[in-house]
Amino acid sequence: MSDRPLSITPQARRAQREPHSQYALLKARRFAPFFWTQFLGALNDNVFKVGFTSLVTYETARFSGVDAKTAAFLISAIFIAPFVLFSATSGQIADKYDKATLTRFVKTFEIGIMLVGAAGFLTHHAVLLYACTFMMGVHSTIFGPVKYAYLPQHLDEQELVGGNGLVEMGTFVAILIGTIIGGAAAAFPGAGAVILACTCVTVALGGRAVSGFVPVSPASQPDLRINWNPLSETWRNLALARGNRTVFLSLLGISWLWFVGATFLTSFFSFAKDVLSANPDVVTVLLATFSIGIGSGSLLCERLSKRRVEVGLVPLGSIGMSVFAIDLYFASHALPPAQNLLGVGAFLGELAHWRILADLFLLAMFGGFYSVPLYALIQSRSQPTHRARIIAANNILNAFFMIVSSLMAIALTSAGVSIPGIFLTTALLNVVVAAYIYSLVPEFLLRFVAWMLVHTFYRIRLVHPERIPERGAAVLVCNHVSYVDALVIMAESPRPIRFVMDHRIFRTPFAGWLFRHAKAIPIAPAHEAPALLERAYEACAIALEEGELVCIFPEGKLTKDGEINTFRHGVTRIVERTPVPVVPxxxxxxWGSVFSRAAQAQWPRPVKKGVMSRLTLAVAEPLEPDSATPETLQRIVTELRGPRK
Known part of the structure; x- marks a missing residue:
């Protein structure tokens, strides 16, 4: 449940005045300087890491004691290690101090780091470059909680998906540009190290300059006493995250995405050289394709989710990731032989290579569908006082999963498993992990089923959806037309709903499994099962006392002729026990679709325009519990529905 106050926040007022496009945020002072600061930071990370990785992969002889086959995985592991060591401390710091001040401190620190990195590049000193890699990891560890705690502090809840989408898109565009610059600079004959050194220092200076425009972001808990013991504080942060089961499992879901992403991204140099027989320029093409894919998926999330936190996109993302990762394995075994390392032109000239690029693009795009809703959910459902520490817990878990990813890749490579084999292993693991997470948090899968239904068969028009409360208890009342009414309402609700449903539905295999996991409340007429009826009312009372939404179909059965049946007194019984607003x-x-009881049902119901049936969900003003009589509710619902069944 959201923790935002009922009063309109300054962010909400700003959002009402500004255009409803996520791109409008790029012109807003509360977002743009922050966006470009994090963009330049991500850019510098990747210029440095890609340049370093490219040099040790293709110019191994100039770096003593470096193994080219495992160097990319080692660089990734060193960069990630600080997230495990220092995330707990950085989360406390982000909660205790102004985030704008911290942002400027981090960017100043980055300048010093890049001076060390420049010395490493100029001297081809692997130890210095590994040390710089570790310090860049420290830099990102400190900035991570600041970054994701900043967004909900300056954006309204309806802007969170769009804002997170822009940040994700910006991050991967930065990866793309950083990859291009890092790869091109490293490959520049005779001067690669000099170009890399100058570029990294220049970008760090630019990031510090932009950070000066980040607006004041007051500390969420200025009286917090920092625990400098990283072990005990790490455990405490994980305990804070576990306090909300859905948030914690969302953190695990994001961490798993970083496991998958790290496996692919760190494999690209070896994949290009050993599998595709391609030169470093083709690595840039692969990373560009991956980055554009995840950026596209991240930006599409706002449109697909209708500007709300839509966790139904998460299973869609995981399914797509597995499908295209598996196809990438098979595509990698259908490549034409090559005598020499291919350049970009020769690589793109082979049709089989376009299948590789398509798989990478679509895998990454579905990764965007997966990640953005999870980030937005964590930000919206975490308590503001310790939101940064929840993000720190996320960074700890991300780091752990990415280190395991690097260790798995090193172990599989040492055992003789090819890079495509590593991709296939990751894809199959993704299937297992996704199935496990969705079994623990059915809300993801239920929202996915509902989202797929309403986006496959129906085009839904919403009338005053804002009247469905975003927080607090309420009883929703609706007419009962078809077997999918609950799924349609579920798909368009801003939050989970407890549906009161006929007990016979729970006997059917799929529907029973679906609604049991949705925590639907079975109900029966008094003459059939009075004990079950009483338990249903008790369950409704408990749900409402906990601030949940409860939805009931007062007709008690599906309509047989499309007309609204007489409303029964169940709603009255519910609000007598727990007086809450009632929303008709x-x-x-x-009516007339295959899901209804119409005699001439069709699939889907034909319409004059478009390829999908048109539905309307209309919402009336909430009623006080004393006014919500069956007769009043039936009159309002009948007027809302109008002549169209």
Whole structure:
């Protein structure tokens, strides 16, 4: 449940005045300087890491004691190690101090780091470059909680998905540009190290300059006493995250994405050289394709989710990631032989290579569908007083998963498993992990089923959806037209709903499994099962006392002729026990579909325009519990529905 106050926040007022496009945030002082600061930081990370990795992969002889086959995985592991060591401390710092001040401190620190890195490049000193890699990891560890705690402090809840999408897109565009610059600079004959050194220092200076425009972001808990013991504080942060089961499992879901992403990204140099027989320029093409894919997926999330936190996109993302990672394995075994390392032109000239690029693009795009809703969910459902420490817990878990990813890749490579084999292993593991997470948090899978239904068969028009409360208890009341009414309402609700449903539905295999996991409340008429009826009312009372939404279909059965049946007194019984607002709703357009009891049902119901059936979900003003009589509710729902069934 959201922790935002009922009063309109300054962010909300700003959002009402500004255009409803996520791109408008790029012109807003509260977002743009922060966006470009994190963009330049991500850019510098990748110029440095890609340049370093490219040099040790293709110019191994100039770096004593470096193994080219495992160097990329080692660099990744060193960069990630500080997240495990210092994330707990950085989360406390982000909660205790102004985030704008911390941002400027971090960017100043980056300048010093890049001076060390420049010395390493100029002297081809692997130890210095590994040390710089570790310090850049420290830099990112400190900035991570600041970054994701900053967004909900300056953006309204409806802007969180769009804002996170822009940040994700910006991060991967920065990866793309950094990859191009780092790879091109490293490959520059005779002067690669000099160009890399100058570029990294220049970008760090630019990031510090932009950070000066980040607006004041007051500390969320200025009286916090920092625990400098990283071990005990790490455990405490993980305990804070575990306090909200959905948030904690979302953190695990994001960490798993970083496991998958790290496996692919750190494999690209070896994949290009050993599998594709391609030169470093082709690595840039692979990383560019991956970055554009995840950026596209991140930006599409706002449109697909209708500007709200839509966790139904998460299973869609995981399915797509597995499908295209598996196809990448098979595509890697259908490549034409090459005598020499291919350049970009020769690589793109082979049709089989376009399948590789398509798999990478689509895998990354579905990764965007997966990650953005999870980040937005964590930000919206975490308590503001310790939100940064929740993000720190996320960074700890991310780091752990990425280190395990690097260790797995090193172990599999040492055992003789090819890079495509590593991709296939990761894809199959993704299937297992996704199935496990969705079994623990059915909300993801249920929202996915509902989202797929309403986006496959129906085009839904919403009338006053803002009247469904985003927080607090309420009873939703709706007419009952078809077997998918609950799924349609679920898909368009801003938060989970407890549906009161006929007990016979729970006997059917799929529907029973679905609604049991949705925590639907079974109910039966008094003459059939009075004990079950009483338990249903008790369950409704408990749910409402906990601030949940409860939805009931007062007709008690599906309509057989499309007309609204007489409303029964169940709603009255519910609000007598727990007086909460009652929100009447009406569905139009489902009568006549295969999901209804119409004699001439069709699949889907034909319409004059478009390829999908048109539905309407209309929402009336909430009623006080004393006014919510069956007669009043039936009259309002009938008027809302109108003549269209």
């Amino acid at each position: 709703m009406a569905l139009r357009g489902l």
